[in-house]
Amino acid sequence: MNLIELHNISAGYDGKTVLQAVNLTIEEGDFLGIIGPNGGGKTTLLKVILGLIKPQSGEIVYPCEQSGHNCSRKNNPCQTFWGYLPQNNPIDKKFPISVTELVFSGMLSQKGLFGRYRKTDKQKVYALLEHYGLENYLKAPINDLSGGQLQRALLCRAVIASPKVLILDEPMTFVDSDFEDEFYGILKELNKTVTIVMVSHDINTIQSVAKRTVYLNHKLSER
Amino acid sequence: MFDLLEYDFFQNALLCTLLTGISCGLTGMYIVAKRMVFISGGITHASFGGLGIAFFLGISPMFGATVFAVLSALVFLFMSKDKKIREDSLIGIIWSAGMAIGILFIYLTPGYAPDLMSYLFGNILTVTSEQILLSAVLCAVIVLFFALFHRPLFYIAFDRDYSRTHRINGTVLDVCITIIIALCIVVCMKLAGAILVISYMTIPQTIAGLFYKNFRQLLLASTVISCTSSVIGLFLSAWLDTPAGASIVICSLLLFIPILTLRKKSRKI
Numbered sequence: 001m002n003l004i005e006l007h008n009i010s011a012g013y014d015g016k017t018v019l020q021a022v023n024l025t026i027e028e029g030d031f032l033g034i035i036g037p038n039g040g041g042k043t044t045l046l047k048v049i050l051g052l053i054k055p056q057s058g059e060i061v062y063p064c065e066q067s068g069h070n071c072s073r074k075n076n077p078c079q080t081f082w083g084y085l086p087q088n089n090p091i092d093k094k095f096p097i098s099v100t101e102l103v104f105s106g107m108l109s110q111k112g113l114f115g116r117y118r119k120t121d122k123q124k125v126y127a128l129l130e131h132y133g134l135e136n137y138l139k140a141p142i143n144d145l146s147g148g149q150l151q152r153a154l155l156c157r158a159v160i161a162s163p164k165v166l167i168l169d170e171p172m173t174f175v176d177s178d179f180e181d182e183f184y185g186i187l188k189e190l191n192k193t194v195t196i197v198m199v200s201h202d203i204n205t206i207q208s209v210a211k212r213t214v215y216l217n218h219k220l221s222e223r
Numbered sequence: 224m225f226d227l228l229e230y231d232f233f234q235n236a237l238l239c240t241l242l243t244g245i246s247c248g249l250t251g252m253y254i255v256a257k258r259m260v261f262i263s264g265g266i267t268h269a270s271f272g273g274l275g276i277a278f279f280l281g282i283s284p285m286f287g288a289t290v291f292a293v294l295s296a297l298v299f300l301f302m303s304k305d306k307k308i309r310e311d312s313l314i315g316i317i318w319s320a321g322m323a324i325g326i327l328f329i330y331l332t333p334g335y336a337p338d339l340m341s342y343l344f345g346n347i348l349t350v351t352s353e354q355i356l357l358s359a360v361l362c363a364v365i366v367l368f369f370a371l372f373h374r375p376l377f378y379i380a381f382d383r384d385y386s387r388t389h390r391i392n393g394t395v396l397d398v399c400i401t402i403i404i405a406l407c408i409v410v411c412m413k414l415a416g417a418i419l420v421i422s423y424m425t426i427p428q429t430i431a432g433l434f435y436k437n438f439r440q441l442l443l444a445s446t447v448i449s450c451t452s453s454v455i456g457l458f459l460s461a462w463l464d465t466p467a468g469a470s471i472v473i474c475s476l477l478l479f480i481p482i483l484t485l486r487k488k489s490r491k492i
Contacts, residue, residue: 050388084388095381096256096438105378109389113375113396141436157385 001028002063003165003195004049009058011041011048017056018044022220026165031187031196033210035203040217042199043087046169049197050082081109083163083194085154087170093143099153100125100138106157128156132186148179152186159190166190168198184209227461235355236347236467237457242358243414243423244453248446249369250407251424252431253400256438257380262299264421265314267408269295269321271417274342275328284342285354285409292405295321300401345416345468347457358410365403369442376400377438414453415468426475427452433486452478 004026012018018041026032026049034042047053048060083106097105103125104117111117129135132152142150151171158166168187172180187196188209200206207213215221227233254263270292277287295317303310329339341349369376379386379393386393411420431444456471463470 051390052384052387082388084385086382086384090384091382092258096432096436096441097377097381098437101374101377101437101439102381104374105381105385108375108378108386108391111375113372113391117374139437143436 002026003028003030005061005063006049007059007061009045009048009055009060011044011053011055011058013044013053018218019048019055019216020218021058022216024214024220026195026197028164028195029191031191031209031211032198033206033213034197034199034216035201035206035213036216042216043169045216045220046167046197046199050084050167081161081163081165083158083161083166085151085158085166085168085171087173091142091150091154093150096141098139098141099129099134099145102142102153103129103156103160106160110161125156125160128160129153132156148183151179151183155183155186159194163194165195165197168196170199170201172200172202180205232348233461235350235352237454239347239350239355239358240414240453240457240467240471241450242355242362243411244450245446246358246362246365246407247411247423248427248449249365249442250404251428251449252438252442252445253376253380254404254424255428255432256377256441259404260421260425261311261314263404263408263424265299265318265321266292266296266405267412267417267420268318270405270409270412271326271342272321272324272328274339274417275325275332278339279328279332284338285357285412288342288412289406289409291321292409293402296401296405297398300397341416342412343416343418344466345412345414345419347414347467350413354410354413361406361410365407368399368403372396372399373439373442415471419468419472422472422475423449423453426472426479430475430479430482433482448475448478 002025004024006022006024009022009024010017010020018039022041022045024045034045036042044053048055100122104121107115107117107121126135126138129138132155134149134152134156137145137149137153142153145153155171158168171183184205187198190196191211196210198206198210212222228237254260270288272295273287273289273291274284275287276291277284280287299313299317302308302313338346340346375386375391376396379391379396383393407424408420411423415423427449428441428445430448431441435441435444452475453471456474457467459465459474460467460470
């Protein structure tokens with residue numbers, strides 16, 4: 001089943017068009033790699049998919065809505081539960097948030113503004129952190145984590161709400177090469193139950209890990 | 224020194240100090256976590272514009288200051304999203320515009336502007352019942368707000384884009400906390416004055432940050448430290464016959480410097 005369909009999407013910032021007439025379909029169970037040069041629109045494409053940017057033209061369709069699939073909906077098309085691992089850059093590592101609270105924040109859409117976090121939620125978070133080798137850092141501030149550990153914690157945040165689609169933007173930035181193999185192994189394991197869309201500069205690795213790769217330099221082409 | 228507790232004016236001052244300590248402790252923690260210290264300084268000085276206009280029009284200076292503080296805070300909130308203007312430049316513009324407007328209107332006000340010094344430097348000993356009531360209401364609102372929303376508030380403050388992918392409307396919370404910050408600044412002016420308000424929202428929070436790294440613990444710790452240093456500072460000011468606002472700030476500094484020194488030494492060992 002198709003989860004997301006982009007039809008002739010053009011998008012950009014401040015009057016500049018970064019994406020030109022992009023057509024893309026993401027199927028359930030896909031592991032889609034997006035490669036391309038800097039400034040080619042890769043992050044813009046992810047933000048359009050996530051609804052963070054409105055396209056200048058074109059249409060995004062979420063077929064799961066039409067099929068009556070179990071999706072929660074706000075005022076926009078079908079809200080597939082997104083898991084999002086953004087580029088590491090914008091995060092303030094000195095922000096006073098513990099590893100556990102970081103992962104709790106992945107439940108925002110389930111809890112909303114008024115939701116309470118229960119004991120079962122805490123157990124779920126602890127179990128996930130233990131699964132990813134962070135059991136010794138439950139109460140630690142995120143500033144105490146190495147680059148690889150922080151990426152794992154952010155991945156926990158992205159998957160705690162059992163998303164249908166996991167969106168990753170340059171997940172290997174600031175991460176050492178020792179952790180890369182482990183991280184790709186984690187993604188392959190996740191792909192058994194979660195559709196993955198990943199942007200990366202590492203052309204060789206992404207082509208060996210992803211099931212499908214597309215090249216984006218303002219316009220999209222399949223590899 | 225403790226004989227002063229028999230007097231109504233000192234009881235009022237103590238009560239207002241405690242209420243302000245709680246409000247600033249909580250609100251200041253958000254300000255420090257989100258690195259909004261200089262934005263808050265800008266709002267404080269911008270409120271001076273409202274003071275000046277209020278004196279000129281012969282209306283309540285607190286009302287004028289409140290309107291200007293809230294307006295400048297909201298202007299900053301929405302204009303800072305425009306990437307064409309640098310944030311620090313915007314702070315400078317709002318800061319200086321407010322001060323200039325205030326100075327101009329005070330100059331244009333015939334006669335002498337009463338109580339102007341108390342708004343600049345604070346005078347908690349002349350706090351009225353009405354001001355205590357306002358402080359109590361604001362304190363209750365702030366405590367309730369943080370009790371209900373501290374989690375989504377800090378999650379959105381930490382990673383706004385991520386929150387947007389969860390379709391959480393951070394704008395509503397942002398507007399609420401922005402208004403709360405502005406109101407807290409104005410209420411705190413009676414204690415600390417416009418010159419020193421910002422220290423009430425940074426020093427206790429920074430002390431708390433030396434011991435705790437989680438925002439829930441920090442909220443509690445900064446409130447306790449804020450209230451403690453405020454009360455000790457108030458009593459010291461009564462004993463030494465010094466301005467209360469400045470005494471409280473000095474008291475906080477006298478806590479901060481040795482604690483920081485001891486923490487640094489214990490890390491080296």
